[in-house]
Amino acid sequence: PATATDANYLLIESVVAHEYFHNWTGNRITCRDWFQLCVKEGLTVYRDQEFTSDLRSRPLTRLDTVARLKAQQWPEDHGPLAHPPRPDHYKEISNFYTATVYEKGAEIVRMLATRLGKEGFRAGMDLYRARHDNQAITVEDFVLALGDANDEDLSAFLAWYRESGTPVVALRHDYNKQAGRLTVEVKPLPPEGQAVTPKVGKPIPLRIGVIDEAGQEYPIPATTSGLIGHDLIELTDKPISFTIDKLTRPCVPALLRGFSAPVQIRSELTLEEQLILFRHERDPYLRFDSIRQAEQNAMIGMLQGEKSAEDDYRLIAATMAELISCKETGLAFLARLILPKVTFEELQIAIPGVLPLDRIFEVQDKVKQFIAEASSELARARLGNEKLIEEPYSPSDVQIDQRSFRNSLLRLQAFDHSPSGLELVRAAYRDAKSLTERLGALSTIAHEDLAERDNFLSEFRGRVGSNGLLFDKWAGIVASIDDEPNLGRLEQAVKDPLFASTNPNRVYGLIGAFAFRNPRLLHLSDGSGYAFFFEALERLNVINPQVASRLMTAL
Structure with missing residues:
Protein backbone atom coordinates (compact mmCIF):
# COMPACT_ATOMS: atom_id res chain seq x y z
CA PRO A 1 0.00 0.00 0.00
CA ALA A 2 2.91 2.38 0.49
CA THR A 3 3.93 2.22 -3.18
CA ALA A 4 0.88 0.75 -4.95
CA THR A 5 -2.54 2.22 -5.70
CA ASP A 6 -5.86 0.42 -6.09
CA ALA A 7 -5.36 0.61 -9.87
CA ASN A 8 -1.96 -1.08 -9.48
CA TYR A 9 -3.47 -3.98 -7.54
CA LEU A 10 -6.19 -4.46 -10.15
CA LEU A 11 -3.68 -4.32 -12.99
CA ILE A 12 -1.38 -6.86 -11.31
CA GLU A 13 -4.37 -9.14 -10.81
CA SER A 14 -5.23 -8.86 -14.50
CA VAL A 15 -1.66 -9.31 -15.77
CA VAL A 16 -1.08 -12.41 -13.64
CA ALA A 17 -4.32 -13.89 -14.97
CA HIS A 18 -3.38 -12.97 -18.55
CA GLU A 19 0.02 -14.64 -18.40
CA TYR A 20 -1.38 -17.68 -16.61
CA PHE A 21 -4.08 -18.10 -19.27
CA HIS A 22 -1.36 -18.10 -21.92
CA ASN A 23 -0.55 -21.63 -20.73
CA TRP A 24 -3.54 -22.72 -22.80
CA THR A 25 -4.12 -19.92 -25.31
CA GLY A 26 -0.60 -19.21 -26.45
CA ASN A 27 1.61 -22.05 -25.27
CA ARG A 28 -0.21 -25.40 -25.50
CA ILE A 29 -2.04 -23.97 -28.51
CA THR A 30 0.33 -21.55 -30.18
CA CYS A 31 0.58 -19.51 -33.39
CA ARG A 32 1.62 -20.99 -36.71
CA ASP A 33 3.36 -17.69 -37.52
CA TRP A 34 3.51 -14.10 -36.28
CA PHE A 35 0.49 -13.13 -38.39
CA GLN A 36 -1.73 -15.22 -36.08
CA LEU A 37 -0.70 -13.21 -33.00
CA CYS A 38 -4.21 -11.73 -32.66
CA VAL A 39 -5.59 -15.19 -31.81
CA LYS A 40 -3.08 -15.77 -29.03
CA GLU A 41 -3.31 -12.25 -27.61
CA GLY A 42 -6.87 -11.27 -28.47
CA LEU A 43 -8.28 -14.48 -27.02
CA THR A 44 -6.16 -14.20 -23.89
CA VAL A 45 -7.09 -10.54 -23.36
CA TYR A 46 -10.75 -11.58 -23.62
CA ARG A 47 -10.14 -14.31 -21.05
CA ASP A 48 -8.40 -11.99 -18.58
CA GLN A 49 -11.23 -9.46 -19.02
CA GLU A 50 -13.76 -12.18 -18.19
CA PHE A 51 -11.67 -13.22 -15.20
CA THR A 52 -11.74 -9.67 -13.85
CA SER A 53 -15.46 -9.40 -14.61
CA ASP A 54 -16.16 -12.55 -12.60
CA LEU A 55 -13.84 -11.60 -9.74
CA ARG A 56 -14.76 -7.90 -9.55
CA SER A 57 -17.59 -5.90 -11.12
CA ARG A 58 -18.67 -6.93 -14.61
CA PRO A 59 -20.25 -3.55 -15.51
CA LEU A 60 -17.24 -1.54 -14.31
CA THR A 61 -14.78 -3.87 -16.03
CA ARG A 62 -16.69 -3.42 -19.27
CA LEU A 63 -16.64 0.37 -18.92
CA ASP A 64 -12.87 0.23 -18.41
CA THR A 65 -12.20 -2.12 -21.36
CA VAL A 66 -14.31 0.00 -23.72
CA ALA A 67 -12.60 3.19 -22.52
CA ARG A 68 -9.21 1.58 -23.22
CA LEU A 69 -10.33 0.49 -26.69
CA LYS A 70 -11.55 3.99 -27.57
CA ALA A 71 -8.47 5.70 -26.16
CA GLN A 72 -5.85 3.39 -27.65
CA GLN A 73 -7.28 1.40 -30.56
CA TRP A 74 -9.75 3.76 -32.23
CA PRO A 75 -7.05 6.39 -32.86
CA GLU A 76 -5.05 3.66 -34.63
CA ASP A 77 -8.04 2.91 -36.86
CA HIS A 78 -8.43 6.60 -37.66
CA GLY A 79 -4.77 7.43 -38.26
CA PRO A 80 -1.79 6.52 -40.42
CA LEU A 81 -1.03 3.45 -38.27
CA ALA A 82 -4.32 1.76 -39.17
CA HIS A 83 -3.92 -1.97 -39.69
CA PRO A 84 -6.12 -5.06 -39.42
CA PRO A 85 -6.01 -7.31 -36.34
CA ARG A 86 -4.22 -9.83 -38.55
CA PRO A 87 -1.79 -7.77 -40.68
CA ASP A 88 -0.36 -9.39 -43.79
CA HIS A 89 3.08 -7.78 -43.50
CA TYR A 90 5.38 -5.98 -41.09
CA LYS A 91 8.68 -4.09 -41.18
CA GLU A 92 9.60 -4.65 -37.53
CA ILE A 93 8.04 -7.36 -35.37
CA SER A 94 8.34 -5.22 -32.24
CA ASN A 95 5.70 -2.93 -33.76
CA PHE A 96 3.29 -5.87 -34.06
CA TYR A 97 2.17 -5.60 -30.43
CA THR A 98 -0.54 -2.99 -30.90
CA ALA A 99 -3.89 -2.08 -29.39
CA THR A 100 -5.50 -3.36 -32.58
CA VAL A 101 -3.97 -6.81 -32.17
CA TYR A 102 -4.74 -6.98 -28.44
CA GLU A 103 -7.84 -4.90 -27.72
CA LYS A 104 -9.69 -5.19 -31.02
CA GLY A 105 -8.64 -8.84 -31.17
CA ALA A 106 -10.40 -9.32 -27.81
CA GLU A 107 -13.51 -7.55 -29.09
CA ILE A 108 -13.72 -9.93 -32.06
CA VAL A 109 -13.64 -12.88 -29.66
CA ARG A 110 -16.32 -11.17 -27.56
CA MET A 111 -18.52 -10.76 -30.64
CA LEU A 112 -18.18 -14.48 -31.37
CA ALA A 113 -19.03 -15.26 -27.74
CA THR A 114 -22.06 -12.97 -27.93
CA ARG A 115 -23.15 -14.52 -31.21
CA LEU A 116 -22.92 -18.09 -29.89
CA GLY A 117 -24.14 -17.49 -26.34
CA LYS A 118 -22.42 -18.70 -23.17
CA GLU A 119 -22.99 -22.43 -23.70
CA GLY A 120 -22.23 -22.30 -27.42
CA PHE A 121 -18.98 -20.42 -26.90
CA ARG A 122 -17.92 -22.84 -24.16
CA ALA A 123 -18.61 -25.77 -26.48
CA GLY A 124 -16.53 -24.07 -29.18
CA MET A 125 -13.62 -23.47 -26.81
CA ASP A 126 -13.75 -27.09 -25.62
CA LEU A 127 -13.54 -28.30 -29.22
CA TYR A 128 -10.77 -25.81 -30.00
CA ARG A 129 -8.66 -27.14 -27.11
CA ALA A 130 -9.39 -30.78 -27.89
CA ARG A 131 -8.70 -30.40 -31.60
CA HIS A 132 -5.58 -28.24 -31.41
CA ASP A 133 -3.81 -29.05 -28.14
CA ASN A 134 -0.03 -28.98 -28.74
CA GLN A 135 -0.51 -27.54 -32.23
CA ALA A 136 0.35 -24.29 -33.99
CA ILE A 137 -2.81 -22.78 -35.41
CA THR A 138 -4.29 -19.98 -37.52
CA VAL A 139 -7.19 -17.59 -37.11
CA GLU A 140 -9.20 -19.84 -39.43
CA ASP A 141 -8.63 -22.85 -37.13
CA PHE A 142 -10.02 -20.92 -34.17
CA VAL A 143 -13.12 -19.63 -35.94
CA LEU A 144 -13.77 -23.03 -37.55
CA ALA A 145 -13.69 -24.83 -34.18
CA LEU A 146 -16.23 -22.41 -32.72
CA GLY A 147 -18.49 -22.90 -35.72
CA ASP A 148 -18.15 -26.70 -35.89
CA ALA A 149 -19.10 -27.07 -32.23
CA ASN A 150 -22.33 -25.21 -32.93
CA ASP A 151 -23.07 -26.42 -36.49
CA GLU A 152 -22.71 -22.86 -37.76
CA ASP A 153 -20.68 -21.23 -40.49
CA LEU A 154 -18.85 -18.33 -38.83
CA SER A 155 -16.42 -17.71 -41.67
CA ALA A 156 -17.94 -14.26 -42.33
CA PHE A 157 -16.35 -13.12 -39.04
CA LEU A 158 -12.91 -13.61 -40.62
CA ALA A 159 -13.44 -10.26 -42.35
CA TRP A 160 -12.99 -8.63 -38.92
CA TYR A 161 -9.46 -10.07 -38.80
CA ARG A 162 -8.62 -9.00 -42.38
CA GLU A 163 -9.86 -5.41 -42.39
CA SER A 164 -8.87 -2.28 -40.51
CA GLY A 165 -11.15 0.58 -39.56
CA THR A 166 -14.06 1.09 -37.17
CA PRO A 167 -17.46 0.25 -38.71
CA VAL A 168 -20.24 2.80 -38.37
CA VAL A 169 -23.87 1.88 -37.69
CA ALA A 170 -26.78 4.29 -38.18
CA LEU A 171 -29.79 4.22 -35.87
CA ARG A 172 -32.99 5.81 -37.12
CA HIS A 173 -36.31 5.80 -35.29
CA ASP A 174 -39.71 7.45 -35.45
CA TYR A 175 -42.38 7.52 -32.75
CA ASN A 176 -45.89 8.26 -33.97
CA LYS A 177 -47.78 9.37 -30.87
CA GLN A 178 -51.19 9.38 -32.56
CA ALA A 179 -50.79 5.84 -33.87
CA GLY A 180 -48.90 4.58 -30.80
CA ARG A 181 -46.22 3.17 -33.10
CA LEU A 182 -42.40 3.10 -32.95
CA THR A 183 -40.41 2.32 -36.10
CA VAL A 184 -36.70 1.52 -35.76
CA GLU A 185 -34.09 1.03 -38.49
CA VAL A 186 -30.48 -0.04 -38.04
CA LYS A 187 -28.13 -0.01 -41.02
CA PRO A 188 -24.40 0.01 -41.80
CA LEU A 189 -22.83 3.25 -43.03
CA PRO A 190 -19.61 3.81 -44.98
CA PRO A 191 -17.30 5.50 -42.45
CA GLU A 192 -15.81 8.93 -43.04
CA GLY A 193 -12.51 10.38 -41.90
CA GLN A 194 -10.71 7.06 -41.38
CA ALA A 195 -7.31 6.31 -42.87
CA VAL A 196 -8.66 3.05 -44.32
CA THR A 197 -12.39 2.71 -44.95
CA PRO A 198 -13.69 -0.65 -43.68
CA LYS A 199 -15.97 -2.51 -46.04
CA VAL A 200 -19.66 -2.73 -45.26
CA GLY A 201 -21.06 -6.23 -44.73
CA LYS A 202 -19.17 -7.81 -41.82
CA PRO A 203 -21.49 -9.49 -39.30
CA ILE A 204 -22.12 -7.13 -36.38
CA PRO A 205 -23.88 -8.58 -33.30
CA LEU A 206 -25.94 -5.75 -31.79
CA ARG A 207 -27.76 -5.99 -28.49
CA ILE A 208 -30.83 -3.79 -28.72
CA GLY A 209 -33.91 -3.05 -26.66
CA VAL A 210 -36.76 -0.58 -26.50
CA ILE A 211 -37.79 1.28 -23.33
CA ASP A 212 -40.35 3.98 -22.63
CA GLU A 213 -40.06 7.12 -20.54
CA ALA A 214 -41.08 5.18 -17.43
CA GLY A 215 -38.44 2.49 -17.96
CA GLN A 216 -40.78 -0.27 -19.18
CA GLU A 217 -39.14 -2.55 -21.74
CA TYR A 218 -40.80 -3.82 -24.92
CA PRO A 219 -39.69 -7.00 -26.74
CA ILE A 220 -38.24 -6.89 -30.22
CA PRO A 221 -40.79 -8.46 -32.63
CA ALA A 222 -39.99 -12.10 -33.36
CA THR A 223 -40.41 -11.44 -37.09
CA THR A 224 -37.48 -8.99 -37.15
CA SER A 225 -34.90 -9.98 -39.77
CA GLY A 226 -31.51 -10.82 -38.30
CA LEU A 227 -32.96 -11.52 -34.85
CA ILE A 228 -30.91 -14.28 -33.18
CA GLY A 229 -31.90 -13.71 -29.54
CA HIS A 230 -34.52 -11.82 -27.58
CA ASP A 231 -32.37 -8.66 -27.66
CA LEU A 232 -29.70 -9.60 -30.23
CA ILE A 233 -29.68 -8.87 -33.95
CA GLU A 234 -26.92 -9.56 -36.46
CA LEU A 235 -26.40 -6.74 -38.92
CA THR A 236 -24.58 -7.39 -42.19
CA ASP A 237 -24.91 -5.38 -45.41
CA LYS A 238 -28.71 -4.88 -45.34
CA PRO A 239 -30.72 -2.59 -43.03
CA ILE A 240 -32.77 -4.19 -40.26
CA SER A 241 -36.04 -2.58 -39.24
CA PHE A 242 -38.97 -3.37 -36.97
CA THR A 243 -42.16 -1.76 -35.71
CA ILE A 244 -43.81 -1.91 -32.28
CA ASP A 245 -47.51 -0.96 -32.08
CA LYS A 246 -50.05 -0.19 -29.37
CA LEU A 247 -47.70 2.00 -27.36
CA THR A 248 -49.14 4.44 -24.83
CA ARG A 249 -45.92 6.29 -23.99
CA PRO A 250 -42.99 7.59 -26.06
CA CYS A 251 -40.32 4.91 -26.55
CA VAL A 252 -36.59 5.01 -27.21
CA PRO A 253 -34.39 2.35 -28.87
CA ALA A 254 -31.47 1.22 -26.70
CA LEU A 255 -28.76 0.14 -29.15
CA LEU A 256 -25.35 -1.43 -28.40
CA ARG A 257 -26.04 -2.73 -24.92
CA GLY A 258 -22.86 -4.00 -23.31
CA PHE A 259 -20.93 -2.53 -26.26
CA SER A 260 -21.67 -5.77 -28.09
CA ALA A 261 -19.53 -4.80 -31.10
CA PRO A 262 -16.59 -2.38 -31.62
CA VAL A 263 -18.55 0.06 -33.77
CA GLN A 264 -19.48 3.72 -33.78
CA ILE A 265 -23.18 4.57 -33.56
CA ARG A 266 -24.68 7.47 -35.49
CA SER A 267 -28.11 8.18 -34.06
CA GLU A 268 -30.70 10.93 -34.13
CA LEU A 269 -31.64 10.57 -30.47
CA THR A 270 -32.66 13.87 -28.96
CA LEU A 271 -31.20 15.09 -25.68
CA GLU A 272 -34.51 14.24 -24.00
CA GLU A 273 -34.32 10.68 -25.34
CA GLN A 274 -30.69 10.29 -24.25
CA LEU A 275 -31.66 11.38 -20.75
CA ILE A 276 -34.47 8.79 -20.74
CA LEU A 277 -31.84 6.12 -21.43
CA PHE A 278 -29.57 7.59 -18.78
CA ARG A 279 -32.29 7.50 -16.13
CA HIS A 280 -34.03 4.22 -17.01
CA GLU A 281 -31.83 1.94 -19.15
CA ARG A 282 -30.95 -1.32 -17.37
CA ASP A 283 -27.62 -1.88 -19.13
CA PRO A 284 -24.86 -0.02 -17.21
CA TYR A 285 -22.66 0.53 -20.26
CA LEU A 286 -25.46 2.05 -22.33
CA ARG A 287 -26.63 4.13 -19.40
CA PHE A 288 -23.12 5.56 -19.06
CA ASP A 289 -22.70 6.02 -22.80
CA SER A 290 -26.04 7.79 -23.23
CA ILE A 291 -24.96 10.65 -20.96
CA ARG A 292 -21.45 10.61 -22.46
CA GLN A 293 -22.93 10.88 -25.94
CA ALA A 294 -25.23 13.69 -24.80
CA GLU A 295 -22.17 15.53 -23.45
CA GLN A 296 -20.29 14.97 -26.70
CA ASN A 297 -23.18 16.21 -28.85
CA ALA A 298 -23.50 19.37 -26.75
CA MET A 299 -19.74 20.00 -26.92
CA ILE A 300 -19.71 19.58 -30.70
CA GLY A 301 -22.66 21.97 -30.88
CA MET A 302 -20.71 24.50 -28.81
CA LEU A 303 -17.72 24.09 -31.13
CA GLN A 304 -19.98 24.78 -34.09
CA GLY A 305 -21.49 27.85 -32.45
CA GLU A 306 -25.00 26.49 -31.90
CA LYS A 307 -26.80 28.81 -29.48
CA SER A 308 -28.76 26.03 -27.76
CA ALA A 309 -25.70 23.85 -27.08
CA GLU A 310 -24.66 25.64 -23.89
CA ASP A 311 -28.18 25.33 -22.48
CA ASP A 312 -28.12 21.64 -23.41
CA TYR A 313 -24.90 21.11 -21.49
CA ARG A 314 -26.24 22.99 -18.48
CA LEU A 315 -29.18 20.57 -18.45
CA ILE A 316 -26.78 17.62 -18.70
CA ALA A 317 -24.68 19.03 -15.85
CA ALA A 318 -27.79 19.44 -13.70
CA THR A 319 -28.79 15.85 -14.46
CA MET A 320 -25.34 14.60 -13.45
CA ALA A 321 -25.54 16.68 -10.27
CA GLU A 322 -28.74 14.85 -9.27
CA LEU A 323 -26.66 11.70 -8.87
CA ILE A 324 -24.36 13.11 -6.20
CA SER A 325 -26.84 12.40 -3.42
CA CYS A 326 -27.99 9.10 -4.96
CA LYS A 327 -27.83 6.11 -2.59
CA GLU A 328 -29.12 3.43 -4.97
CA THR A 329 -26.27 3.48 -7.52
CA GLY A 330 -22.92 1.84 -6.70
CA LEU A 331 -20.19 4.22 -5.56
CA ALA A 332 -17.64 3.26 -8.22
CA PHE A 333 -20.22 3.69 -10.98
CA LEU A 334 -21.22 7.06 -9.50
CA ALA A 335 -17.56 8.08 -9.47
CA ARG A 336 -17.51 7.69 -13.25
CA LEU A 337 -20.89 9.32 -13.87
CA ILE A 338 -20.47 12.59 -11.99
CA LEU A 339 -17.29 13.83 -13.75
CA PRO A 340 -16.87 14.96 -17.39
CA LYS A 341 -16.68 11.88 -19.60
CA VAL A 342 -15.80 13.02 -23.13
CA THR A 343 -12.10 12.63 -23.92
CA PHE A 344 -9.96 14.56 -26.37
CA GLU A 345 -9.53 11.34 -28.40
CA GLU A 346 -13.30 10.92 -28.71
CA LEU A 347 -13.68 14.47 -29.99
CA GLN A 348 -10.85 13.83 -32.44
CA ILE A 349 -12.80 10.92 -33.90
CA ALA A 350 -16.20 12.62 -33.79
CA ILE A 351 -15.07 15.77 -35.61
CA PRO A 352 -13.83 15.09 -39.16
CA GLY A 353 -11.09 17.18 -40.71
CA VAL A 354 -8.61 19.51 -39.01
CA LEU A 355 -9.38 19.95 -35.33
CA PRO A 356 -9.89 23.47 -33.96
CA LEU A 357 -7.66 22.69 -30.98
CA ASP A 358 -7.90 26.02 -29.18
CA ARG A 359 -11.68 25.96 -29.50
CA ILE A 360 -11.82 22.41 -28.14
CA PHE A 361 -9.88 23.44 -25.06
CA GLU A 362 -12.10 26.50 -24.61
CA VAL A 363 -15.18 24.29 -24.73
CA GLN A 364 -13.63 21.84 -22.25
CA ASP A 365 -13.03 24.75 -19.84
CA LYS A 366 -16.60 25.97 -20.27
CA VAL A 367 -17.98 22.48 -19.66
CA LYS A 368 -15.99 22.28 -16.44
CA GLN A 369 -17.46 25.64 -15.40
CA PHE A 370 -21.02 24.40 -16.04
CA ILE A 371 -20.38 21.28 -13.97
CA ALA A 372 -18.89 23.36 -11.16
CA GLU A 373 -21.99 25.58 -11.09
CA ALA A 374 -24.27 22.54 -10.86
CA SER A 375 -22.25 20.20 -8.67
CA SER A 376 -19.45 21.67 -6.56
CA GLU A 377 -21.52 22.61 -3.50
CA LEU A 378 -23.48 19.35 -3.66
CA ALA A 379 -20.22 17.41 -3.87
CA ARG A 380 -18.86 19.18 -0.78
CA ALA A 381 -22.01 18.30 1.14
CA ARG A 382 -21.84 14.63 0.10
CA LEU A 383 -18.14 14.52 0.92
CA GLY A 384 -18.92 15.66 4.45
CA ASN A 385 -21.39 12.80 4.83
CA GLU A 386 -19.07 10.11 3.52
CA LYS A 387 -17.37 8.15 6.28
CA LEU A 388 -13.62 7.75 6.16
CA ILE A 389 -12.26 4.23 5.88
CA GLU A 390 -11.00 3.27 9.33
CA GLU A 391 -10.05 -0.35 8.60
CA PRO A 392 -6.53 -1.33 7.49
CA TYR A 393 -5.91 -0.95 3.76
CA SER A 394 -7.35 -3.64 1.52
CA PRO A 395 -7.78 -3.76 -2.27
CA SER A 396 -11.32 -5.08 -1.73
CA ASP A 397 -14.20 -3.94 -3.91
CA VAL A 398 -15.83 -2.14 -0.99
CA GLN A 399 -12.75 -0.08 -0.12
CA ILE A 400 -11.78 0.54 -3.74
CA ASP A 401 -15.28 1.83 -4.50
CA GLN A 402 -15.23 4.14 -1.47
CA ARG A 403 -11.84 5.61 -2.36
CA SER A 404 -12.84 6.04 -6.00
CA PHE A 405 -16.01 7.92 -5.08
CA ARG A 406 -14.28 10.15 -2.52
CA ASN A 407 -11.57 11.09 -5.03
CA SER A 408 -14.22 12.00 -7.63
CA LEU A 409 -16.10 14.10 -5.07
CA LEU A 410 -12.86 15.85 -4.08
CA ARG A 411 -12.13 16.71 -7.71
CA LEU A 412 -15.70 17.80 -8.44
CA GLN A 413 -16.09 20.06 -5.42
CA ALA A 414 -12.79 21.77 -6.27
CA PHE A 415 -13.94 22.74 -9.77
CA ASP A 416 -15.27 26.06 -8.46
CA HIS A 417 -11.93 26.86 -6.73
CA SER A 418 -13.66 27.99 -3.56
CA PRO A 419 -11.26 28.45 -0.59
CA SER A 420 -13.21 25.97 1.54
CA GLY A 421 -13.19 23.40 -1.24
CA LEU A 422 -9.47 23.70 -1.85
CA GLU A 423 -8.79 23.40 1.88
CA LEU A 424 -10.79 20.14 1.88
CA VAL A 425 -8.45 18.77 -0.79
CA ARG A 426 -5.34 19.86 1.10
CA ALA A 427 -6.65 18.21 4.25
CA ALA A 428 -7.41 15.03 2.30
CA TYR A 429 -3.80 14.95 1.12
CA ARG A 430 -2.42 15.45 4.63
CA ASP A 431 -4.77 12.91 6.25
CA ALA A 432 -4.60 10.24 3.53
CA LYS A 433 -4.21 6.67 4.80
CA SER A 434 -3.46 5.12 1.42
CA LEU A 435 -1.48 6.04 -1.67
CA THR A 436 -4.69 6.06 -3.74
CA GLU A 437 -6.19 8.76 -1.50
CA ARG A 438 -3.00 10.84 -1.36
CA LEU A 439 -2.46 10.74 -5.13
CA GLY A 440 -6.12 11.51 -5.75
CA ALA A 441 -5.83 14.63 -3.62
CA LEU A 442 -2.46 15.57 -5.13
CA SER A 443 -3.83 15.28 -8.67
CA THR A 444 -6.72 17.59 -7.78
CA ILE A 445 -4.34 20.07 -6.15
CA ALA A 446 -2.08 19.98 -9.21
CA HIS A 447 -4.95 20.85 -11.54
CA GLU A 448 -7.16 23.09 -9.39
CA ASP A 449 -5.10 24.66 -6.57
CA LEU A 450 -2.77 27.01 -8.42
CA ALA A 451 -1.57 28.73 -5.24
CA GLU A 452 -0.41 25.59 -3.45
CA ARG A 453 0.35 23.00 -6.10
CA ASP A 454 4.11 23.57 -6.24
Missing part, protein backbone atom coordinates in the same frame (compact mmCIF):
# COMPACT_ATOMS: atom_id res chain seq x y z
CA ASN A 455 4.33 23.22 -2.45
CA PHE A 456 2.40 19.96 -2.46
CA LEU A 457 4.23 18.55 -5.48
CA SER A 458 7.51 19.32 -3.73
CA GLU A 459 6.25 17.70 -0.52
CA PHE A 460 5.35 14.50 -2.33
CA ARG A 461 8.66 14.49 -4.21
CA GLY A 462 10.26 14.48 -0.77
CA ARG A 463 8.23 11.42 0.15
CA VAL A 464 9.40 9.72 -3.04
CA GLY A 465 13.04 9.73 -2.00
CA SER A 466 14.82 7.23 -4.24
CA ASN A 467 11.77 5.02 -4.88
CA GLY A 468 11.31 4.64 -8.63
CA LEU A 469 7.70 3.44 -8.42
CA LEU A 470 6.65 6.50 -6.46
CA PHE A 471 8.64 8.74 -8.77
CA ASP A 472 6.66 7.46 -11.74
CA LYS A 473 3.41 8.40 -10.01
CA TRP A 474 4.69 11.87 -9.10
CA ALA A 475 6.01 12.35 -12.65
CA GLY A 476 2.68 11.30 -14.15
CA ILE A 477 0.84 14.00 -12.21
CA VAL A 478 3.43 16.65 -13.12
CA ALA A 479 3.21 15.64 -16.79
CA SER A 480 -0.58 15.97 -16.84
CA ILE A 481 -0.71 19.63 -15.68
CA ASP A 482 -1.88 21.43 -18.79
CA ASP A 483 -1.05 25.12 -18.40
CA GLU A 484 1.85 26.51 -20.42
CA PRO A 485 4.28 27.24 -17.53
CA ASN A 486 4.28 23.51 -16.77
CA LEU A 487 6.81 22.92 -19.55
CA GLY A 488 9.36 24.35 -17.14
CA ARG A 489 8.41 21.74 -14.52
CA LEU A 490 8.74 19.01 -17.14
CA GLU A 491 12.20 20.18 -18.13
CA GLN A 492 13.20 20.11 -14.46
CA ALA A 493 11.67 16.64 -14.01
CA VAL A 494 13.81 15.31 -16.89
CA LYS A 495 16.87 16.53 -14.96
CA ASP A 496 15.72 14.82 -11.75
CA PRO A 497 18.33 12.31 -10.50
CA LEU A 498 15.72 9.53 -10.54
CA PHE A 499 14.73 10.07 -14.17
CA ALA A 500 16.70 7.97 -16.64
CA SER A 501 16.06 7.57 -20.36
CA THR A 502 17.55 4.09 -20.06
CA ASN A 503 14.64 3.00 -17.85
CA PRO A 504 11.40 2.47 -19.85
CA ASN A 505 9.23 2.86 -16.74
CA ARG A 506 10.71 6.29 -16.02
CA VAL A 507 10.19 7.28 -19.65
CA TYR A 508 6.57 6.11 -19.78
CA GLY A 509 5.89 7.68 -16.38
CA LEU A 510 6.99 11.16 -17.48
CA ILE A 511 7.28 11.48 -21.27
CA GLY A 512 4.52 8.97 -21.96
CA ALA A 513 2.13 10.66 -19.53
CA PHE A 514 2.84 14.00 -21.19
CA ALA A 515 2.33 12.69 -24.73
CA PHE A 516 -0.81 10.64 -24.10
CA ARG A 517 -2.53 12.52 -21.26
CA ASN A 518 -1.78 16.17 -21.96
CA PRO A 519 -3.00 17.12 -25.45
CA ARG A 520 -3.38 20.79 -24.53
CA LEU A 521 0.30 21.17 -23.71
CA LEU A 522 1.54 18.81 -26.42
CA HIS A 523 -0.29 20.75 -29.12
CA LEU A 524 0.59 24.30 -27.98
CA SER A 525 0.24 26.61 -30.95
CA ASP A 526 3.82 27.91 -30.63
CA GLY A 527 5.21 24.39 -31.03
CA SER A 528 6.96 24.32 -27.64
CA GLY A 529 5.13 21.15 -26.61
CA TYR A 530 6.29 19.37 -29.73
CA ALA A 531 9.83 20.66 -29.18
CA PHE A 532 9.97 19.17 -25.67
CA PHE A 533 8.52 15.87 -26.91
CA PHE A 534 10.79 15.53 -29.94
CA GLU A 535 13.92 16.37 -27.95
CA ALA A 536 13.04 13.53 -25.59
CA LEU A 537 12.36 11.19 -28.52
CA GLU A 538 15.67 12.00 -30.18
CA ARG A 539 17.56 11.08 -27.01
CA LEU A 540 15.46 7.99 -26.52
CA ASN A 541 15.69 6.73 -30.10
CA VAL A 542 19.44 6.20 -29.68
CA ILE A 543 18.90 4.19 -26.50
CA ASN A 544 15.60 2.36 -27.04
CA PRO A 545 13.97 2.85 -30.46
CA GLN A 546 11.15 0.45 -29.56
CA VAL A 547 9.95 2.66 -26.70
CA ALA A 548 10.46 5.76 -28.84
CA SER A 549 8.30 4.32 -31.62
CA ARG A 550 5.52 3.49 -29.17
CA LEU A 551 5.55 7.01 -27.79
CA MET A 552 5.28 8.36 -31.34
CA THR A 553 1.80 6.83 -31.60
CA ALA A 554 0.57 9.71 -29.42
CA LEU A 555 0.71 11.79 -32.60
